[in-house]
Amino acid sequence: MTAPYDEWFGPDAFDATYGYDRKALEEVGAPPEPAGFAEFWTTLYGRARAVDPAPVTRQVPGRPGLHDVEFTSLDGVRLGGWLVLPPDGVAERALVVGHGYGGRDEPDLELVPPGTAALFAAARGLPQRGLVPGIPAVAAEHVLHGIDAVDTYVHGGCAADVWCAASALLALLPQPPDRLVFVGGSFGGGIGALALPWDDRFDAGALHVPSFGNHDLRLTMPCTGSGEAVRRYVAERPEAREVLRFFDAATAAGRLRIPMVVAPALWDPAVPPPGQFAVHNAIPGPKELVVFSAGHADYPDEAADTERYLDAIRRLLDA
Incomplete structure (x- = not known):
């Protein structure tokens, strides 16, 4: 590796560029x-839009504006998460927020500016609020x-979970928001890229x-993330590539075609950077690139990179 990565992660770490x-x-x-x-995808989306999300909320004790939420997704799967509401209950903007492959234990409130409602929704099978019998949580x-x-x-069901989360959030608001935005990272960023093109309720997204x-590149690149399991599986069963x-x-x-912010990393052992940049590069519509020095790791410049990303999300919400 070269500086600063050898200084940040040690000379023995593999070259995650x-x-x-x-x-x-x-x-x-x-x-292609x-x-x-x-x-x-349009058929799957149509099935998901036909689902009644039947959301149910419960105030989290001692935390004003924060609610536990449950809703129904495709195939009757019942999922959980957290709903954040402005103090007066009136939301000018709304966020559906995904999560990484480790799941989510708490809502990330720094993503939610004033006047914004947000649903931090779990994806099927993942801890803790998305656990489903028969779907592995690891x-x-x-x-x-x-x-x-x-x-x-x-992953088709996980994309449907994004659409049904949007349905649940919109059903919980007393009036339609001026803007609906998706935000997701890592697993959530990839699922967001799969889900957003088909749902015209979303006005923008951040990944x-x-x-x-x-996947053509990912399958050639050993990594520490979920892609490694896929790479090994396809090596033995190449038909899964299709x-x-x-x-x-x-x-x-x-x-x-909607405005997008994409924040890929230059160095990332869990999600190889070429695949991350491929998502950004493929977008033909309006987009902003916010480059992180590293991904899935702690490093000295992380706070500054994160603040640039949060600023870009705020601009999306205010557009």
């Missing part, structure tokens, strides 16, 4: 859509659940170190 400098990262492309791509197993067929792969971008073509975040990003 994967040999790509920024110029090379900004040139990474996306795989497989036949039937749009039909699959990332390396969850990422393989149903991978042998397009119609059963768990931090998004996963699942350009399923993954329908769940490539960079391929889906090619259909994004």
